[in-house]
């Protein structure tokens with residue numbers, strides 16, 4: 001069976017832990033701890049190391065999903081997973097202070113993944129903040145990362161169906177690129 005490592009990245013509160021548990025066929029592994037930054041995002045707990053889940057997208061394709069915490073002080077985790085990942089889901093919290101800045105920060109941080117593999121953007125919390133629109137994000141990505149084929153979705157991380165669509169597009173893009181690079 002083909003196996004792909006996909007990272008789920010994004011700022012605190014974007015919906016990474018929610019998305020991985022909604023998607024995963026197995027009980028997810030979580031490492032929540034008391035949130036010491038309630039002034040930044042008011043959640044009781046936050047992910048200190050990572051989330052892990054697995055999904056069989058098709059009978060011959062297994063995806064290993066790693067949720068990577070948004071706080072900069074856990075940077076060392078990112079570099080290990082970065083090397084193994086073929087693609088990433090960037091979740092952007094639309095009601096954050098600077099969601100476009102968040103997208104740019106994660107695209108910059110994980111540049112090597114979208115340069116060699118695939119990326120999709122999932123805009124969350126758009127029920128609470130309708131703007132920026134997907135069109136605005138598409139423009140930013142096209143301007144700043146012209147070599148990234150990066151579809152932008154509005155997604156609610158509590159909806160498995162929406163996530164599966166987004167993940168399937170990512171997996172197909174990863175496979176297409178791998179085939180192209182192998183020629």
Ligand SMILES: Nc1nc2c(ncn2[C@@H]2O[C@H](COP(=O)(O)OP(=O)(O)O)[C@@H](O)[C@H]2O)c(=O)[nH]1
Nearest residue numbers: 011012013014015016017018124125126156157
């Ligand atoms: N209203 C709304 N709530 C959401 C959405 N996405 C995630 N949440 C909620 O936001 C909170 C933070 O999600 P979590 O998965 O812990 O974020 P993480 O820090 O990225 O792991 C949870 O209570 C989710 O249910 C969304 O699109 N709309």
Ligand SMILES: [Mg+2]
Nearest residue numbers: 016017046047
């Ligand atoms: Mg989390």
